[in-house]
Amino acid sequence: MTDGERSGLSRLLLRLPHLRPALSSASSDPTIRDFCEGYDLAWTSFIHWSGVAGPRAAGLAEEYRQTIKELEDEIAIVVLLRAEIDPDAALRAKE
Numbered sequence: 001m002t003d004g005e006r007s008g009l010s011r012l013l014l015r016l017p018h019l020r021p022a023l024s025s026a027s028s029d030p031t032i033r034d035f036c037e038g039y040d041l042a043w044t045s046f047i048h049w050s051g052v053a054g055p056r057a058a059g060l061a062e063e064y065r066q067t068i069k070e071l072e073d074e075i076a077i078v079v080l081l082r083a084e085i086d087p088d089a090a091l092r093a094k095e
Contacts, residue, residue: 008043022079026078039071042067042068045060
């Protein structure tokens with residue numbers, strides 16, 4: 001596992017505690033590892049642009065925030081389906 005994959009997985013485990021068992025089990029899957037690396041890159045970009053002044057930076061920070069949310073949703077669905085857990089039921093339990 002690369003540093004980016006490991007960092008992304010760690011962030012996901014913290015942000016999606018209801019998926020920790022399924023994420024941990026799926027972490028050896030190359031697709032999940034790719035998602036983890038992309039998630040880490042999105043967070044790194046969000047943190048960077050959040051610390052820069054100006055309307056362009058604010059817009060980019062918001063785009064990355066939205067990308068992070070979309071990745072979380074997509075990763076949750078993929079991980080739950082691979083664990084053969086109904087994503088709708090799992091997401092309802094989260095709320």
